[in-house]
Amino acid sequence: MNSCKSIYDHQEDSTMLEKWVRKYAKGKVLDVGTGSGIQAIAAAQNAKVKSVLATDVQKDVIDYCNANIKNHKIKFVHSDLFQKVRGKFDTVIFNPPYLPQELKLKDLTIEGGKKGYEVIEKFLNDANNFLAKDGIILMVFSSLTNKEKVEGFIRNNLLDFEELEKAHIFFEDIHIYLLKKNELLKRLELKDVSNVKYLTKGHRGFLFTGNYRNKKIAVKIKNPKSTAFGRIENEAKWLEKLNKCKIGPKVCFHEDGYFACDYSDGSLIVDYLEKSGKAKIKKILKKIFDQAYKLDKSKIDKEEMHHPVKHIIVSGSNPVFLDFERAHYSQSPKNVTQFCQFLIGKKIIELLRGKGMKIDKGNMISLAKIYKNEQTRKNLKKIMDAI
Ligand SMILES: C[S@@+](CC[C@H](N)C(=O)[O-])C[C@H]1O[C@@H](n2cnc3c(N)ncnc32)[C@H](O)[C@@H]1O
Structure with missing residues (x-):
C-alpha cells in the first residue's frame, strides 16, 4: 500500500463514527473529508447502501484512496466540501477537522479554522441542498469545537439533532450527532x-x-x-x-x-438617507408619507413608525415597509405623525441638514398636530411641503 502523509490515521473519533455509519448508512451516501476512506468503506459494506461518493479537499488523499481502495460502490472525488458534488443523498457523513487553529499546525486534517467550527459552519450552511427529504447526516465534533455554536448552526439550518454517543477521551469529549431536516424545512x-x-x-x-x-x-x-x-x-x-x-x-x-x-433587497432607511442626495431623499420621503397616509386612511396602526430604522427598506426607488407583527385597527392611527416624529429626532434632523434640507422642528410639530386633528390629503401635503 502506498503511503500518504496527508492521511488522517484513524483516531477514536473515526472508529466511534464508523460504528454508527455501519448501523445507519442507507441508499446514496456522501462521505465528506474521507481521509483514509474508513467511513466510505464501512458504508459500502452495508447492504442498504447503493453507492458512496467520497470526497476530500486534499488531492493527494484522493490519489491515495484511488490507488489503494478498490470497491465498486465507492467513487473518490477531489472537492472542497460540496463544490464538486451534485445530487441528493440519503446519508451524508462528515468527520470534519474541528480543532481551533491555536496550535498553528496548518493541518487541514484536524484544524477547522481559527475557532475550530468554521468548516462545520460552512458544511451545515450547504448540507440541506444535498440531503434527500428523509436523509440523515452523521457527524462528529469535539468539546474543543464549541458545542453551543455547532448546535446553533444546526438549528439555524432548520435541522433537528440527536446525540447518538458521547465519550470522554484524554482532554476532550467526542460527540456523535445524527441530523435530519426539521418539519418546517x-x-x-x-x-x-x-x-x-x-x-x-x-x-x-x-x-x-x-x-x-x-x-x-x-x-x-x-x-x-x-x-x-x-x-x-x-x-x-x-x-x-x-x-x-x-x-x-x-x-x-x-x-x-x-x-x-x-425578499426586499436594498438599504435600511437611515443608510439610504446617509448615502443619497437631497432630490432622491425627498422623493423617498414623499413615498413613505404616501404609504403611511394610506395606512391612516385604512384605520390601521402599524406601530413603531417613530423608529422605523429596521422596518423600512428602500428597494430600488421604492420604500418597503416591513414588520407588521404589531399592526392593528385603530380609530386614531399614528403612522404619519410618528414618521414626522422620526424626521425631527436629533440624529435625522442633523443628517438631513447636512444634505441641505432644513426641517423646522416647531413648524413640523404644528403641522403634525393639524394633521392629527384632520387626517386629510391637504394636511399631509403641508407636511410634505415642509421637508
Ligand atoms: C478528521 S479527518 C477525517 C478522516 C476520515 N473521514 C475519518 O473519519 O477518519 C478530516 C478530513 O477532512 C478533510 N477536509 C478538511 N477540510 C475539508 C473540506 N473543506 N472539504 C473536504 N474535505 C476536507 C481533510 O483533508 C481530512 O482528510
Missing part, C-alpha cells in the same frame, strides 16, 4: 422552496431566505423563545390585506407558524 421544500438559509433573528421572529419560483423570498417563523401569541399569523394577515394597496413585501404563501414573502 420539509414543509418548505414540499412547496418547492430551495436553498433555505438563516438570515437573522428578532425578538419575535426568525428570518430565513430561500428560492421560490426563480426569485429570492424571505420566510419568517416564530422565535421559539418569544411568548407573544399569534404574531406571525397576524403579520401574514395584515400583509395580505396591505399588498392590495401595494404596501409591504408581497406574501407568497403562509401556513401555521410561518409565512413566505418576497
Whole structure:
C-alpha cells in the first residue's frame, strides 16, 4: 500500500463514527473529508447502501484512496466540501477537522479554522441542498469545537439533532450527532422552496431566505423563545390585506407558524438617507408619507413608525415597509405623525441638514398636530411641503 502523509490515521473519533455509519448508512451516501476512506468503506459494506461518493479537499488523499481502495460502490472525488458534488443523498457523513487553529499546525486534517467550527459552519450552511427529504447526516465534533455554536448552526439550518454517543477521551469529549431536516424545512421544500438559509433573528421572529419560483423570498417563523401569541399569523394577515394597496413585501404563501414573502433587497432607511442626495431623499420621503397616509386612511396602526430604522427598506426607488407583527385597527392611527416624529429626532434632523434640507422642528410639530386633528390629503401635503 502506498503511503500518504496527508492521511488522517484513524483516531477514536473515526472508529466511534464508523460504528454508527455501519448501523445507519442507507441508499446514496456522501462521505465528506474521507481521509483514509474508513467511513466510505464501512458504508459500502452495508447492504442498504447503493453507492458512496467520497470526497476530500486534499488531492493527494484522493490519489491515495484511488490507488489503494478498490470497491465498486465507492467513487473518490477531489472537492472542497460540496463544490464538486451534485445530487441528493440519503446519508451524508462528515468527520470534519474541528480543532481551533491555536496550535498553528496548518493541518487541514484536524484544524477547522481559527475557532475550530468554521468548516462545520460552512458544511451545515450547504448540507440541506444535498440531503434527500428523509436523509440523515452523521457527524462528529469535539468539546474543543464549541458545542453551543455547532448546535446553533444546526438549528439555524432548520435541522433537528440527536446525540447518538458521547465519550470522554484524554482532554476532550467526542460527540456523535445524527441530523435530519426539521418539519418546517420539509414543509418548505414540499412547496418547492430551495436553498433555505438563516438570515437573522428578532425578538419575535426568525428570518430565513430561500428560492421560490426563480426569485429570492424571505420566510419568517416564530422565535421559539418569544411568548407573544399569534404574531406571525397576524403579520401574514395584515400583509395580505396591505399588498392590495401595494404596501409591504408581497406574501407568497403562509401556513401555521410561518409565512413566505418576497425578499426586499436594498438599504435600511437611515443608510439610504446617509448615502443619497437631497432630490432622491425627498422623493423617498414623499413615498413613505404616501404609504403611511394610506395606512391612516385604512384605520390601521402599524406601530413603531417613530423608529422605523429596521422596518423600512428602500428597494430600488421604492420604500418597503416591513414588520407588521404589531399592526392593528385603530380609530386614531399614528403612522404619519410618528414618521414626522422620526424626521425631527436629533440624529435625522442633523443628517438631513447636512444634505441641505432644513426641517423646522416647531413648524413640523404644528403641522403634525393639524394633521392629527384632520387626517386629510391637504394636511399631509403641508407636511410634505415642509421637508
Ligand atoms: C478528521 S479527518 C477525517 C478522516 C476520515 N473521514 C475519518 O473519519 O477518519 C478530516 C478530513 O477532512 C478533510 N477536509 C478538511 N477540510 C475539508 C473540506 N473543506 N472539504 C473536504 N474535505 C476536507 C481533510 O483533508 C481530512 O482528510
